[in-house]
Amino acid sequence: MLFVSFDFLLFIIPVLLITWGLAQAAVARTLFLIGASYFFYMAGPLTEPLPAPWYYVGLLVVSTVLDFVCSGKIHRYAPYLDHPDRAKAELARRTRNGWLLLSLIGNLGLLAYFKYTNFLLEAFGDIAAVFGVEMLMPHLQLILPVGISFYTFQSLSYTIDVWRGRLTPEPSFRRFALFVVFFPQLVAGPIVRASEFLPQLHRRPNLRAERMREGLFRIFKGLVKKAILGDWIAASFTDAVFANPGTYSSLEVLLALYAFTLQLYADFAGYSDIAIGVARLLGYEIPENFDRPHQAKNVGEFWRRWHMTLSTWLRDYLFFPLGGSRGSRARTYFNLWLTMFLVGMWHGASWNFVIYSNIQALAILFNRWNRIRERSFDVHTLIGWALGLVVLPAVSYWLCTATLRLDHETSLWLALAAIATFVVVALLPRRGGWLNTVMHILLTFHFTVLSRVFFRADDLDTSRQMIAKLVEFDGLGLREGLLTPWLWAALIGGMAYHFTPKRWVDVVAYRVFCKLPGVVLGMLLCAIGVLIMKLLSGAPRAFIYFQF
Amino acid sequence: MGQDRNQPDPRRGLLDGEESHTRIVLEGREDPNEVYPTGTFRTVVSGMMTVIALLGLSYLLPTLADAGVLADGPLVAVARDARPWTPKDPVPFWNLVGRELLGEGSQAEAEASAVDEFAALAAAEVAAESEADTEAGPLPEPEPEVAPPDPVDLIPAYRPHPDDSAPVERTIENVDALKPFYAALTRTELRFSGAITRATHYGDSAIGNDGITAAIRHKMQARFGDAGHGFHLLGRPNMSYRHRDVEFDIKSRFSQCYIIQGCRPDGHYGLGGTTFYSTGGAEISLATGRKGNFGRKVSHLEVWYAGTPRGGNLRVKIDRDEPIVVSTRSEALEDRWFVAEVPEGAHEISVRAAGGGRVRAYGIVLERKTPGVVWDGMSQIGAFTRRMLNFDEGHFQSQLRRRQTNLVVLMFGGNDMYAGLKLDVYKKDYGELLRRVRAVNPKLACLVMAPLDHGEHDGNRIVTRPIVPKIVEAQREVALAEGCAFWDSYQAMGGPGSMGRWARSNPRLGSGDLAHLTHHGHKVIGSMVYRALMAGYIEFRQSVAGSPQAELERLAGPLPQRYPPTPAKDPTDTGKAVDTVDTVDTVDTADTGNTEPAPAPQPNSAPTPTSAQSTSTTETDGSSDVP
Structure with missing residues (x-):
């Protein structure tokens, strides 16, 4: 079900009233919320293409049961790990690892099958072709189950935490089932960990007037972001340009990239706001997912502020277990690369995302090298400079000519641009006055905007067209009627909003919001609803992150 | 306001921190006696009631009015x-209620599969293309060519x-x-020597990427013979300008002036709508295609x-031959052509601005001598129809006349809608055009x-923009009034709402912007145009069967x-400048009805403007030759 839809309004009002009505009946409330969450998952509106049939909910049930059983078994053998009989201890360790492996294979296997099978087949065929073996790879007609990337990570966090001994298993299957399917975050995050949510199910829902207002405020904020800055900009501008970039001018393509950057943030952050707000109305807290990411001063900080629940999940469940930054420098760089590569690849399965993930990962590696370089000058520094000045442009050139099939002149310019960017960012002091801060923010922001080519473009050919458009700037300007004044206002206003101090909204606007009586809020909500209907002709678009 | 030492560095990255260890024990139960403070739900519930009341009013008032x-x-x-839902909308919670409980699933799935008809068409086209590609060689010639018959011989x-x-x-x-086009095509099909049928297809982004045009070209050439790729610009006015069946490489870019920019006061944009400039160094090459069945041979450049x-000078180099330097200097602005004949086969021509002044050039034509079809793709991406009026009228007409084209196709309107x-x-x-x-x-x-x-x-539906049928009707009206044929692409796609169906098909035929077609969609439309053209052609052939051959000449004019070829100044002097080449036609065929071009001028003869219009543009050009 989509948050910005009439269906959700019909759904949420009775769900809230019944949940509050069951305040004194913990079991009934939990069971009701489980039922409501399954209904939310199965009863989506009619969309194009058709939504997945309701019985895909079976995968959710399988995931829930699998992790509950596995973690129970893992915990059962925990006491034997320190058994004086080494054979028993070893058996316990193996058994626990076996159950963990089963959970990992079960969850990640389903995710890999539905999300990555076709890409892996395609990649295999492409790689074979490089070696002169032409293979006609099959393409499976798979429907990606909604939210599988989210609930897989969510339920895995539980099993892994139990295996690491950082969480005792949930004794109640009822509570565990609610943790996995809790509808506000079920289909598009934030990714809630067991350690964050399950303890809340052992307490009464935290319902107070203040939290209700906070929840409502988040819903309002999310609606405006999601529907106006997210859906409307997409429907009115960016979708058209990304569908056929070749038919638009360079300036239009560039503008579409900026617009998409805003749209993507608004879409996802708006959805997360609504999810957090709805959860608060139900008395639960789910984690923040965004922290004004485009105010970041470097790429590492950007990923700490963007889709925080995913990036911190991979940090805690992959980067740290791999050794984090405690090993050798080479090992640390490998850990960094792998983690960021997987952060990128989580978003999609295509060669585009392979490139996108590597760009982000290399930026993180550069970020780390640059900070170490400031502290000492040694072989590590020299290697970095050599890589930046020789290997980076060479790889850029190769990527442009061989993969993106750009002409040699364009590729050469891009390689030179890569060197220039490397040098400028490396030599720019990390700290300084406001101008320095602005420079860092602008560089990080534009890095993000430009790398979004690979994130949004449907395929490599589209990416190539867009990059060529940007490099071979045609100077054709903007065509008449493409952007209306209202759309300009949304783009400029939305972008400006992102760079305002956070407290302007979270404190000042919230203070004003709190003074409004419920009746006015109801009227405001209806006004926003009508505006959304008018802007989108009544067609809420599917949330971008659903496809992940 | 100093930063708290205990606060983490706000610039710290995602992977900069250290791992923290905490252990959480899941235990405890809710306290059933805990009560919520008074007023907990007041704001939310009153807001909720307001929403319900307003929603109710949005249905009640129209009902009372009705x-x-x-x-x-x-x-x-x-x-x-303000009603968020009306009975014509899908039932709420459709995936469960509508699809399963109300049994609408099969109908929705049937509607979704309705597009399979087009998808199957696309799949068939793509399969045919793949099959053809695997053969990886030039098309076999349909039949040997024959000498044109006497005018009194009968059309078979x-x-x-x-x-x-x-x-x-x-x-x-x-x-x-x-x-006239069908008459030319008849001669081509009958394999008369020199019977090349040419079409020059202008349009906006709908024909960008040489999609629809290549689809038609392939169909026509497969049936009537491949007489070459046709016209190609000297650069890419935009990134969509990519032609199939040729290898185009920009070694160093020419400056350009694209007709939609209105950047040429003299209106001389060249046949393809873009003029290219360089004072030296710009260089491009164009070669016959290396894969597929089409455009593999050329004999006339x-x-x-x-x-x-x-x-300045243009340096023209064909394959590995010695380059020929062509002087583009003249007393006044005029259209010129450098012509070369080569043995039939795969060839590459490169054109370089070789200094000595600013050269201004338009494009390259790749053709063969064999009877066949040439279909020029002339996409003007982003162009409103009226941008075509930026052409100087005399120049535009002289370019088309020189091209000896039999059919001009126009497919505009996509940008005009916005x-x-x-x-x-x-x-x-449109009428003026x-x-x-x-x-x-x-x-x-x-x-x-x-x-x-x-x-x-x-x-939840995708409908046709209201302007579409209006523009279609306007174009139909103007086309018929001006004596042109008209093909309704919009109705061919299926009429109202068809783009939605095309965008949902698998393989996808319409793009996500609901305004353009995918590669597969281009092939489907191209095939439809081909079949429509052939339906008219069959009718024509049946109507002229048994008539004297002179009827074909009466309709299409003499064979083109x-x-x-442009002779060098001195056969032993290759690499030196050729002062002049074929200049603009000197016969105004519009008056005489004669399509035969004037004989090419002798080498070194002074170029001659064709008409008062050309002369006047020459004067304009003399004062400004810079875009």
């Missing part, structure tokens, strides 16, 4: 507009073709307007350029292709003359 209880005023209109009866059995989705209106008072145009003005502009085309030569046929369907969201 029942005659209430006057139908602005308030009712607002309420009617039409011989059926395997493609004839395919159903025609949409026929051409006023198909008689295509008789032309470089289209302008002679200008301060013109321009807030007035239909009267639009029709006037068609008049200019018609004035080239009465034996030049013209075909207007309506724009593709353009969709927009309406609730092959322009002779």
Whole structure:
């Protein structure tokens, strides 16, 4: 079900009233919320293409049961790990690892099958072709189950935490089932960990007037972001340009990239706001997912502020277990690369995302090298400079000519641009006055905007067209009627909003919001609803992150 | 306000921190006696009740108005507009309620599969293309060519073709307007020596990437013979300018002036709508295709350029031959052509601005001598129809005349839809464009292709933008009034809402912007146009069967003359400048009805402007030769 839809309004009002009505009946409330969450998952509106049939909910049930059983078994053998009989201890360790492996294979296997099978087949065929073996790879007609990337990570966090001994298993299957399917975050995050949510199910829902207002405020904020800055900009501008970039001018393509950057943030952050707000109305807290990411001063900080629940999940469940930054420098760089590569690849399965993930990962590696370089000058520094000045442009050139099939002149310019960017960012002091801060923010922001080519473009050919458009700037300007004044206002206003101090909204606007009586809020909500209907002709678009 | 030492560095990255260890024990139960403070739900519930009340009003007021209880005023209109759901919308919770409980699933799935018809068509086209590609060689020649018969010989009866059995989705209106084209095509099919049938296809992004044009070209050439790729620009005015079946490489870019920019005051943009400039160093190469069945051979090459008072040199190099330097200097601005004949086969021509002044050039033509079809793709991405009027009329017509084209196809309208145009003005502009085309030569046929369907969201449906049928109707009206044929692309796609269906098909035929087609969609439309053209062709052939051959000449004019190669100044002096080459036609065929071009001028002869119009533009050009 989509948050910005009439269906959700019909759904949420009775769900809230019944949940509050069951305040004194913990079991009934939990069971009701489980039922409501399954209904939310199965009863989506009619969309194009058709939504997945309701019985895909079976995968959710399988995931829930699998992790509950596995973690129970893992915990059962925990006491034997320190058994004086080494054979028993070893058996316990193996058994626990076996159950963990089963959970990992079960969850990640389903995710890999539905999300990555076709890409892996395609990649295999492409790689074979490089070696002169032409293979006609099959393409499976798979429907990606909604939210599988989210609930897989969510339920895995539980099993892994139990295996690491950082969480005792949930004794109640009822509570565990609610943790996995809790509808506000079920289909598009934030990714809630067991350690964050399950303890809340052992307490009464935290319902107070203040939290209700906070929840409502988040819903309002999310609606405006999601529907106006997210859906409307997409429907009115960016979708058209990304569908056929070749038919638009360079300036239009560039503008579409900026617009998409805003749209993507608004879409996802708006959805997360609504999810957090709805959860608060139900008395639960789910984690923040965004922290004004485009105010970041470097790429590492950007990923700490963007889709925080995913990036911190991979940090805690992959980067740290791999050794984090405690090993050798080479090992640390490998850990960094792998983690960021997987952060990128989580978003999609295509060669585009392979490139996108590597760009982000290399930026993180550069970020780390640059900070170490400031502290000492040694072989590590020299290697970095050599890589930046020789290997980076060479790889850029190769990527442009061989993969993106750009002409040699364009590729050469891009390689030179890569060197220039490397040098400028490396030599720019990390700290300084406001101008320095602005420079860092602008560089990080534009890095993000430009790398979004690979994130949004449907395929490599589209990416190539867009990059060529940007490099071979045609100077054709903007065509008449493409952007209306209202759309300009949304783009400029939305972008400006992102760079305002956070407290302007979270404190000042919230203070004003709190003074409004419920009746006015109801009227405001209806006004926003009508505006959304008018802007989108009544067609809420599917949330971008659903496809992940 | 100093930073707290205990606060983490706000610049710290995602992976900069250290791992923290905490252990959480899941235990405890809710306290059933805990009560919520008074007023906990007040704000939310009152807001909720307001929403419910307003929602109720949005349904109640129109109902009362419909029942005659209430006057139908602005308030009712607002309420009617504000209803979030109406009975024509899908039932809420459709995936469960509508799809499963109300049994709408099969119907929705059937509707979803309705697009399979087009998808199957696309799949068949793509499969045919793949099969053809695997053969990886030039098309076999249909039959040996024959000498043109005497005018009194009779036109043979039409011989059926395997493609004839395919159903025609949409026929051409006023198909008689295509008789000159069909007459030329008849001579081509009968394999008369020199019988090349040319079509010059202009359009906006709908034909970008050489999609629809290549699809038609392939169909026509597979049936009538491949007489070459045709016209190609000297650069890419935009990134969509990518032609199939040729290898185009920009070694160093020419500056350019694209017609939609209105950057040439003299209106001399060249046949393809873009003029290229360089004072030296710019270089491109164009070669025959290396894969696929089409465009693999060439025997006749032309470089289209302008002679200008301060013109520099063009260095033309064919394969590994010694380069020929062509001087583009002339007393006045004029259209010129460098022509070369080569043994039939795969070749590469490179054109370089070789200094000595600023060269101004338009494009390259790749052709063969064998009877066949040439279909020029002339996409003007981003162009409103009226941008075609940026051409100087005399220049535009002389370029088309020199091309000896038999058919001009126009497919505009996609951008006009977004321009807030007035239909009267639009029709006037379109009519003017068609008049200019018609004035080239009465034996030049013209075909207007309506724009593709353009969709927009309406609730859960994708509907046609209201402007689409209006533009289609305007184009039909103007085309028929000006004596052109008309093909309704919009109705061929399926009419209202068709772009939505095309965008949902698998393989996808319509792109996500609901305004353009995918590669597969191009092939489907190209095939539809081909079948529509052939339906008219069969009719024509049946109507002229048994008539004297002179009828073909009466309709299409004499067989096109092959322009002779440009001689070098001195055969032993290759690498030196050739002062002049084939200049603009000197016979105004518009008056005489004669398509035969004037003989090419002798080497070193002074270029001669064709008409008062050309002369006047020459004067303009003399003062400004810079875009």
